[in-house]
Amino acid sequence: MIELKTTDYVKPWISGLEPYVPGQTRVGFIKLASNENNYGPSPKVVKEVRKWAGKIYMYPYRDSEVNEAVAKYARVSAENIVPGNGSDEIIDIIIKTFRGPVGALIPSFIEYSAFARIMGVEFIGSSLKDDFGFDADKFIRETGDANLLFLCSPNNPTGGVIPREDVVKVLGTGKIVVVDEAYYEFYGKSVAELVGEYDNLIVTRTMAKAFGLAGLRFGYAIASPKIAGAMLKVKPPFNVSLITQAAVIAALKDTTYMRKCVKRIKEDTKLLFNALNRKFTAYPTESNFVFIDTAPKYTSKEFFNRMLEKRFIVRPFGRIPGFPGEYSRVNAGTTEETKKFIKALNGI
Ligand SMILES: Cc1ncc(COP(=O)(O)O)c(C=O)c1O
Known part of the structure; x- marks a missing residue:
């Protein structure tokens, strides 16, 4: 067998990189981690x-x-x-x-x-x-x-x-x-x-x-x-x-289908924002997701795990250089999913 010494072949600036880690997807869990439209396509x-x-x-x-x-x-x-x-x-x-x-x-x-x-x-x-x-x-x-x-x-x-x-x-x-x-x-x-x-x-x-x-x-x-x-x-x-x-x-x-989804998702993002802002610091959003700082209550990893126990997947960012908090992102799902999430959130 020829054993490859990767440093001889891989470009030097590639060696130090880490692969992209996408939002997790697990069967049986509600994923609110990748800003998808959970209503699905038309x-x-x-x-x-x-x-x-x-x-x-x-x-x-x-x-x-x-x-x-x-x-x-x-x-x-x-x-x-x-x-x-x-x-x-x-x-x-x-x-x-x-x-x-x-x-x-x-x-x-x-x-x-x-x-x-x-x-x-x-x-x-x-x-x-x-x-x-x-x-x-x-x-x-x-x-x-x-x-x-x-x-x-x-x-x-x-x-x-x-x-x-x-x-x-x-x-x-x-x-x-x-x-x-x-x-x-x-x-x-x-x-x-x-x-x-x-x-x-x-x-x-x-x-x-x-x-x-x-x-x-x-x-x-x-x-x-x-x-x-x-x-x-x-x-x-x-x-x-x-x-x-x-x-x-x-x-x-x-596009009528898409616009219908967007209308609902925007309304639900408002509910999500209010619920998250009652517990943590939530930042104003013009999108389908809410960015939050869960410190000092939780690190983003702790928040991820607490929500995972309730069968929800959120996106933890941890610390961001130059900013003091512990950050996570949660997107609105379908109305039913978002309401379930808010209920679970209120229970942690
Ligand atoms: C700001 C922004 N740009 C680009 C992308 C990538 O989108 P796509 O799935 O089309 O590659 C994303 C996906 O999360 C995003 O948030």
């Missing part, structure tokens, strides 16, 4: 997925139909769209395409720094304010050496948003600015139409959340044709599967 999407099952011997070929449907939904042109295998892949494509260093907020979605590190690109973090609010001047100053900036609005995991005028201020740096709008449908406001004005703006979105398609993996970028054109050179061929294409087209034909 029944019309399920029907379409079944219909296309026998066609999977073919490579995906409905790219232009998908791009047209997404563009219509996002109120832009098809030439502004880059489709991805989840918005995770869009982030990966962006970091492969544009020069680093990469700058982003702390705390924010972990994949900006993770993909930068995988590519051996320097990452520069800039902390949110003590109350997790956004300070544009501080962000611009602290990411001065970065060439590629990631904003996230509503921000995962805090739930807060970045006002449009602050996005415009960051765009004024002339750097490539990504605004991750994974939770756009819950917030209802977007900066996507600014792509007509700013060549340096990329808006990313996903159909994993409000549309309930997390398992199929579909996300997209909205950008000027110049930026989209550069990203398309990096995008792997056939990155969106034939089944996913069918599901995306069907889901975008039935």
